[in-house]
Amino acid sequence: MTFEKILITGALGQIGSELDQYLSEIFGRDRIIISDIKEKNDPRYKKIDVTDFNSLNFLVEKYKVDTIYHLAAILSATGEKYPDLAYRVNVDGLHNVLEAARINKVSQVFIPSTIGVFGPETPRRNVPIETITRPTTLYGITKVFAEQLGNYYQRKFSLDVRGVRFPGLISYKSPPGGGTTDYAIEMIISAVRKQNYTCFLREDTVLPMMYMPDALEAILKLSEAPLEKLIHHTDFNLTSFSFSPKELAHEISNYYPEFSVIYKPDFRQEIADSWPESLDASAARREWGFAPKYNFKETVKDMIYHLQEIYGH
Numbered sequence: 001m002t003f004e005k006i007l008i009t010g011a012l013g014q015i016g017s018e019l020d021q022y023l024s025e026i027f028g029r030d031r032i033i034i035s036d037i038k039e040k041n042d043p044r045y046k047k048i049d050v051t052d053f054n055s056l057n058f059l060v061e062k063y064k065v066d067t068i069y070h071l072a073a074i075l076s077a078t079g080e081k082y083p084d085l086a087y088r089v090n091v092d093g094l095h096n097v098l099e100a101a102r103i104n105k106v107s108q109v110f111i112p113s114t115i116g117v118f119g120p121e122t123p124r125r126n127v128p129i130e131t132i133t134r135p136t137t138l139y140g141i142t143k144v145f146a147e148q149l150g151n152y153y154q155r156k157f158s159l160d161v162r163g164v165r166f167p168g169l170i171s172y173k174s175p176p177g178g179g180t181t182d183y184a185i186e187m188i189i190s191a192v193r194k195q196n197y198t199c200f201l202r203e204d205t206v207l208p209m210m211y212m213p214d215a216l217e218a219i220l221k222l223s224e225a226p227l228e229k230l231i232h233h234t235d236f237n238l239t240s241f242s243f244s245p246k247e248l249a250h251e252i253s254n255y256y257p258e259f260s261v262i263y264k265p266d267f268r269q270e271i272a273d274s275w276p277e278s279l280d281a282s283a284a285r286r287e288w289g290f291a292p293k294y295n296f297k298e299t300v301k302d303m304i305y306h307l308q309e310i311y312g313h
């Protein structure tokens with residue numbers, strides 16, 4: 001049985017905070033336990049460090065959790081600054097979640113992966129699922145491990161583990177958490193706030209991206225897909241569109257003609273250069289009907305519309 005009691009780890013992050021709202025509307029707030037390492041005043045909130053197995057296991061057992069969305073992680077840029085922390089959270093934390101799930105007979109665990117699993121030897125365009133995954137970041141290395149560990153638990157213990165390789169996610173409700181694709185959100189926010197933007201990537205750096213509403217729908221769609229229809233489990237490529245900082249700045253200038261961007265690439269350029277420009281998401285379409293709704297222009301338009309409500313016109 002799934003979705004009777006749902007646990008979201010990393011629930012105060014960019015995806016988690018929106019996934020909580022999204023699932024609450026569908027299944028009801030009371031079915032969802034939100035947890036993170038930060039502070040939050042909400043009766044459904046449990047402060048849990050995922051590297052602490054005993055606390056996590058106690059929580060899963062006590063609340064008879066049947067579905068886990070494991071979103072607690074350290075992202076690419078923060079991971080390069082604090083590789084030890086990234087290892088502990090992304091590897092030990094994941095292992096703890098899978099062990100707690102196995103021991104307590106959890107029905108399903110969702111573990112998001114990333115385009116960070118790819119590296120300089122991966123083809124640059126239209127990357128298939130099965131390809132060279134030799135990342136140069138610690139983030140990427142932990143995520144290749146995560147995909148493989150998820151598949152191992154699936155095979156060895158029949159634990160239903162599912163996951164997608166998200167591209168950069170664009171959203172306005174919660175700030176991004178230390179990734180390389182964060183520039184896109186920062187740039188749009190700067191424009192709406194009528195500030196110029198200093199971009200930490202080169203203007204011609206093309207990366208795959210997706211708007212958050214499509215990411216949330218994809219998570220639930222994959223969760224609900226019949227297991228017997230899935231050939232892949234933890235490594236579905238997902239993407240909606242690709243663009244460069246220059247193309248984004250140009251699109252934004254349709255709304256804010258005065259907006260300008262200065263390019264000052266920093267250490268994140270090397271990370272972005274190691275990732276592909278576009279992905280082949282056909283397996284996700286075939287196996288569970290992935291069908292994103294927002295294209296590049298619609299995403300920018302919708303972001304600006306909502307950010308204007310937040311920051312004023």
Ligand code: NAD
Nearest residue numbers: 010012013014015037049050072073112114166168169177
């Ligand atoms: P985020 O950084 O916004 O959120 C992660 C959350 O995990 C934070 O709230 C943080 O406090 C929490 N956390 C960190 N260490 C923890 C610990 N030890 N115990 C408990 N909680 C801890 O990240 P996000 O963007 O929401 O990403 C969620 C997942 O999706 C990650 O696995 C990430 O790799 C993946 N992903 C995200 C994107 C994206 O663009 N946002 C793209 C690809 C994959």
Ligand code: AKB
Nearest residue numbers: 075076114179180181
């Ligand atoms: C990051 O840039 O680290 C994330 C990701 C693509 O995994 N947004």
